Amino acid sequence: MPEPSPASRRTRPVAAALLCGLLLLSFVLAHDGRRIAQVAVLALPALLWLRLRVSDPRWRRVRLVAVGAVLVLFLLDSAVRAFLQAGYRALPDSALVLSAVANTTPHEALEFAASQGASLAGQGVLLVAVIVGALRLLTVCNRHEAALRRPERWAMALLVLVCVASLAIKPWRRHHPLVYWPAWVASAHALQRDWSDQQQQRDALLSNARQAGVRFTGTGPSTVVLVLTDSVNRDNMSLYGYVRPTTPQLAALQQDERERMLTLRHAWSVEPGTVASLSGLFSFGTRDADDPVDRTHHVLALARAAGYRVWWMSNHDDTAIEQQHARLADSLEMINRESGRSGASLDGELLDCLEEALSDPAPRKLIVVHLLGAHPHYRLRAPADAPLMAIATDAVDAEMVDEGRPAWLRASRRAYDRAIAYHDTVVAASLRLTRRHAPRNGDAAWMFLSDHGQEVGHDISHAGHSPGTPAGYRIPALLWRQGAAFDARTAGRPFRADWAGWTLTDLMALEWQGARHDRNVLDARYVWQAPRLAAPVERFDQ
Known part of the structure; x- marks a missing residue:
């Protein structure tokens, strides 16, 4: 060669x-x-x-x-x-x-x-x-x-x-x-x-709850509604000071209910994804992949062991959440029949399910309502005829232009805010239904929070889940209860979603061996501990 x-x-x-x-x-x-x-x-x-x-x-x-x-x-x-x-x-x-x-x-x-x-x-x-x-x-x-x-x-x-x-x-x-x-x-x-059939673990969690001696400390009927949503950043809610009017109905309810409705101003998720976030929330922030199930408590298992009838209704088509949490409920309704999250199923379709559960004669009711919230695609999280939230020349858009955010990201922010505005109507309706069906001679409470936040041009030029920026963890958290007023000072306490179970069980009037009052944001003994996040957060109280 x-x-x-x-x-x-x-x-x-x-x-x-x-x-x-x-x-x-x-x-x-x-x-x-x-x-x-x-x-x-x-x-x-x-x-x-x-x-x-x-x-x-x-x-x-x-x-x-x-x-x-x-x-x-x-x-x-x-x-x-x-x-x-x-x-x-x-x-x-x-x-x-x-x-x-x-x-x-x-x-x-x-x-x-x-x-x-x-x-x-x-x-x-x-x-x-x-x-x-x-x-x-x-x-x-x-x-x-x-x-x-x-x-x-x-x-x-x-x-x-x-x-x-x-x-x-x-x-x-x-x-x-x-x-x-x-x-x-x-x-x-x-x-x-592992997720395909976790019946054995669910049985173990129910056994754990019974062995812990959980008991209901109330004196009458009790109705508690937990509204969980997905990918909602509190920075995009006018209730939290956002300039676009995205949450007028919740703001009106806050004005009407005053001290009976509590807006936690500094709420944070500790996980940037749904599965991990809900696992922490329902296990009181104590369970991870290495914790044996025989040492674990689950909010729904404790509620059932204390005599609550539990409903889970969801607009998610999600195997992991269904197996890990939803099937612990007595009644399960999954309305999203389409694979994926680009279907036409809207969160408002769960309101009939909620009213049906609220009308049930069971003396103690825990109802979990799991919304799609503002999960991408943003444009599909509101009805097609929902009004646009803003035009391209408003103050938010102008600020994003000054920050160098591209046109596609500014359009995503408008679609996101439009989804938040529709979401406001659903969440507000869930509170009105809870209030309407509250037992006359008993207690009623309502809690709303998001599993994690969302980055839509807040910290970087990105739209979606964001483990690396604070926007991926900033969430809303609201509470309402019948009769008793909240301490106004509680609104300024920092709050973490993986401790939400302690507050939820307080609203259900549950006590058991090992309960941690220092992690219940409503308790005078509450002691804040900052979580370790992948994103840089200098302060959790602002």
């Missing part, structure tokens, strides 16, 4: 350097610290193969395909990791990502892609350009090479030994895309299997 031309000999080292630099840059964007070096070593065997002399054209084609496939895998791996780090400050195998994937249908995945269309399209074009460039450089590097000189052979042997050692060490090997992603898929499937 003829020797390569001088021009070709000069081109190949440049192409090889550019290819190595491109890969290294992708690793730097996707990994931190020594992990960059580890992944670089794992990718090294493919690059070393390119330096070996291969004279047979057929084997060069085999090498081109094999090395190209490996490099594309590493580039895709880096792209996914960089996307998750930039948007969610999360690793692919974090609880946030694994639970989201395990709890997402293919249809929901398409919805997510559609909701992030502009951002994903730009990143997709960049990724394709990088892959095409890498493959073009690889084609140049794959041409005939001269035989290795003796120093090069020694260097090659040493590098091969390093590569073999890295592949033999499990903590290193598991980061190779060919090892990592099959294991990741297996983890997601295992999580789905």
